[in-house]
Amino acid sequence: MDKNEDIKVRVDHLTKYFGSLHVLDDVSFNIKKGEFLCVVGPTGCGKTTFLNLLTRIYMPTQGELYIDGEPADPKKHSISVVFQEPSSMPWLTVEKNLRFGLEIKKLPKDEIDRRVEKIMDLMGLQEFRNSYPHQLSVSTAQRIIIGRAFAMQPDLLLMDEPYGQMDIKMRYYLEDEVIRLWKEMGTTVVFITHNIEEATYLAERVLILTNKPAKIKEEVHIDMPHPRDVTAPDFIEIRNHITDQIKWW
Ligand SMILES: Nc1ncnc2c1ncn2[C@@H]1O[C@H](COP(=O)(O)OP(=O)(O)OP(=O)(O)O)[C@@H](O)[C@H]1O
Numbered sequence: 585m586d587k588n589e590d591i592k593v594r595v596d597h598l599t600k601y602f603g604s605l606h607v608l609d610d611v612s613f614n615i616k617k618g619e620f621l622c623v624v625g626p627t628g629c630g631k632t633t634f635l636n637l638l639t640r641i642y643m644p645t646q647g648e649l650y651i652d653g654e655p656a657d658p659k660k661h662s663i664s665v666v667f668q669e670p671s672s673m674p675w676l677t678v679e680k681n682l683r684f685g686l687e688i689k690k691l692p693k694d695e696i697d698r699r700v701e702k703i704m705d706l707m708g709l710q711e712f713r714n715s716y717p718h719q720l721s722v723s724t725a726q727r728i729i730i731g732r733a734f735a736m737q738p739d740l741l742l743m744d745e746p747y748g749q750m751d752i753k754m755r756y757y758l759e760d761e762v763i764r765l766w767k768e769m770g771t772t773v774v775f776i777t778h779n780i781e782e783a784t785y786l787a788e789r790v791l792i793l794t795n796k797p798a799k800i801k802e803e804v805h806i807d808m809p810h811p812r813d814v815t816a817p818d819f820i821e822i823r824n825h826i827t828d829q830i831k832w833w
Contacts, residue, residue, distance in 0.1 A: 588653065592617045592740065592772040593638070597647035600633055607633050609797035610647070620766055620773045622783035624826065625793030631776045635742045638774075639663055651739055663740045664733035668748040670725040672717040672732070679704070679713045681728050685736050703731040706765055723754040727761065734765045743775040747782070759785055763810045780830065784823040785812050792829050802829055 593615040600608040607630040615621050623631050636642045638649055640658050649656045651663075672681045682703055686696045704710050707727045717725045726746065733741055743762075747755045759782060766773055777783050783790045790804040804826055812819055 590616050592619070592651065594650040596650065598637065598644055598649060599646040600630065600637060600642065601645045606797040609799050611798065611800060613791065613800060615772060615774065618770045618772055620775065620786060620788045622775045622777060622787035622790045623793065624777060624780065624783050624790060625798060626795050629793050629796045629798040631793065632744055635665065635744055635774070635776065638740070638742065639665065661740065662736060662738045663742060664736050664738040666729050666733050666743045666746045668745045670722065670729060672725055672728045674717050677714050677716055678709055678728055681717070682732050682735055685732060699735045703735045706768060707731040707761060723750060723758060726758060730762060730765070734769050734771060737769065738771065741771050741773045743773065745776055745778065755782065760811055780826050781814065781823055784819060784826060785814060790826060792826060
């Protein structure tokens with residue numbers, strides 16, 4: 585049993601209906617502080633709905649989501665979200681894209697400088713400091729978004745299929761970058777993906793959801809150091825186990 589102070593998010597008997605459409609069915613689980621959690625599940629089972637409940641775009645039909653012991657509240661909790669579509673601001677340079685949210689938060693200039701430099705170093709963005717997003721490759725543009733999200737030092741970072749449109753080489757590269765940032769910053773990350781290998785590569789724990797109305801089918805703990813070797817027998821065994829569970833979707 586986790587101690588209360590170790591829990592970042594508590595999902596307590598969460599149920600969501602859209603009209604008569606039953607999407608989430610009495611789902612309960614915790615996310616630990618600093619944990620990297622992947623959520624996998626069949627198309628349309630309610631993964632994005634779960635993120636939208638955390639950010640209060642939607643309200644639960646029943647049950648509640650708590651962040652640091654209080655009902656999730658975007659006014660109180662800082663939550664950053666990274667989507668599949670690159671969403672940097674095209675009229676701002678890379679550096680200004682990274683500064684933007686921090687300036688809105690009215691952080692002191694030296695704190696903004698410190699965070700932006702750290703993210704630029706960690707994400708290898710220094711050479712693109714004065715470039716505009718349209719001058720960059722898709723993967724570099726997505727690195728701005730990911731860097732920007734980590735720079736906010738959010739309570740919670742939600743990533744919804746952020747690498748969905750990328751080819752496998754870019755994916756591997758960005759997966760390693762996201763792990764590096766996560767380790768360095770200690771952020772709690774919820775990462776949604778359809779890609780079982782990606783979940784096995786990244787997560788400390790994988791939540792497998794059923795078809796809707798979604799429940800938790802199984803939780804898989806992955807106690808392997810990063811970066812993981814996708815050809816190692818342990819890795820393949822876990823990946824195959826998750827795939828087997830998914831065959832029953
Ligand atoms: N605002 C809404 N009003 C009505 N139905 C909705 C709404 N948002 C989502 N749904 C429905 O709820 C179900 C879950 O959608 P959701 O986008 O959460 O699934 P998902 O697991 O993220 O899907 P995917 O794997 O395709 O990304 C779907 O049937 C969807 O059509």
